[in-house]
Amino acid sequence: MAAKPFASSADLTDKPRTLEILDDGVYALTAEGDPNIGAIEGEDFLVCFEALATPTAAREWLALLRRHTGKPVRYLVLSHYHAVRVLGASAFDAQTVVAHDATRALIAERGEADWKSEFGRMPRLAKDAASVPGLTWPTATFSDTFTIALGGDRGDLHLRHPGRGHTEGDIVAWLPRQRILFAGDLVEAEAALYTGDSYHREWAGPTLDAVAALRPDTLIGGRGAVTRGRAAVDAAIGQTRHFLETMIREVGAVHDRGGTLKEAFTATHAALAGRYGHWPIFEHCLPFDVSRLWDEFSGITRPVIWTAERDREVWDLLQD
Template sequence: MPKPFASSADTSPKSETLEVLADGVYALTSEGDPNVGAVEGEDFLVCFDARATPASARDWLDALREHTDKPVKYLVLSHYHAVRALGASAFGASEVVMHVDTLGLVRERGEQDWASEFARMPRLFKEPESIPGLTWPTLCFDGTMSISLGGDRGDLVLGHAGRGHTRGDAYLWLPDRKILFAGDLIESEAALYTGDAYHREWLGTLENLELLEAEVLVGGRGAVVHGREGVTAAITQTRGFLLGLTGAVASVHEAGGDIRAAFDAAHRELEPTYGKWPIFEHCLPFDVQRFWDELDGVEHPTIWTPERDREVWALLQDRG
């Protein structure tokens, strides 16, 4: 029987957990759905990622309001994917912040990504009619950007450690507390989506993030990780997925095989370790297609559309 397309059959609600990581630092996780977070300044909030719709974002804000009533001054978007960005209007933020390369991606492929992700993951799009349109920044940065939190709260640093999950991934770093919000550059017991990735550069980006020596990690999906050993394990897990994927696909490509053989090789390599983790079967066809394209010399990811999604899925995941 053919596998249901992407996450279209995933209709079960997930249990959400709001965790206080330190005084005024919060993360909301939900069993492998995209994570979000917030940091209190003296009289304002910095929120990290926005969820897929304003209605879904309001659920997160309602939980956050049980801890703080400070207004959202900055909404930071880790990257352009619809499930991270389209809920932005719910925050009423004074500034919507993203890396300059993410702005370019919104311009180039924001509309197509919206349609693609809605078809792939419909459960995440609560009340999709509440989305007013694409999310545009009011403030972009290149390199790093510091925000003074006021009082004795220190600074918050936004950074770009290199190309990886996309070409514009931003992270949020609290150096005084050693807390890192990494977006989808690092996952904790969740499979990687690499359909818009720069696979080999991602490995170097992970090395740059390791240099921060974080002691608490909020990855893009999965539970919050505590302790240096746990953070190292999450980075190792992410690196292991990338190495397993690229090694399996490259071996077939170099031998003159086809992409269907490459998918089978990658599945055999990765499934024993990662197969039971969230969105593994959903991600793998798109991951394999993107790295195959890289091996064919396609530097920048080809834009995903609902039509292309279905073609790749039918070729790789719907066979037999």
């Protein structure tokens, strides 16, 4: 049997993109399971949410956005630190790049390693990798909340840290007047979760509780289609929670009985594949997800840094 291609290295076909206007001056770009990105108009400026993997990729998004608004980008909001979300930042020419305090610390600690790791896992997203000028550094950080007054009658945009989850420093962008939430990778809409840098039990519990408590009518997750309507939003949050809880149950059971990481991966794959196996990046993510969760059960509180070399070691260990 041929070896399974590493991560998403064989996924080289561009995905159709959909630009949606969610409300007056609120935009989202989705791409069939590729990272989502968004923008919110202020009275005379833009707030952009996420930056994509390279400036070249980001400029393609901005060209689509410029069909609808020519306002300058005042704020670029980074929901967390992963390379495919942040390294396109220079294309936005933003006055202020906003992230959580922990995200800045993570960039300093492991940004270079993450850059090499993620571009190796997802080469298609690293469009014109040479266009990246270096690590993206936030110029404004916060611990709990950060409010952006949009001006006129547009209300405020609230950036919040609901707790540790996908990473230590995830933030969401909440428009209470429109009841629209950009949730970053804390919620996925029919796309598999990547949890290699996660805090699984916090994410599945109080962090998702805090996201759900906002009661958005429209939710843009990290990947997947825009979710509309309270029932659909609750279902997306519920699916994310169920994915995490299933992993916790399966990996925990194997760990408790003195099994191996490989056995934990096999059990978790079997438990998830029927419901989630057809979702984008499921096969790519799961070896790294299980490895991180195994570390948590082994008492390793903070995620071990992923390097290109460690990626391959874990991948090879867990494949049949």
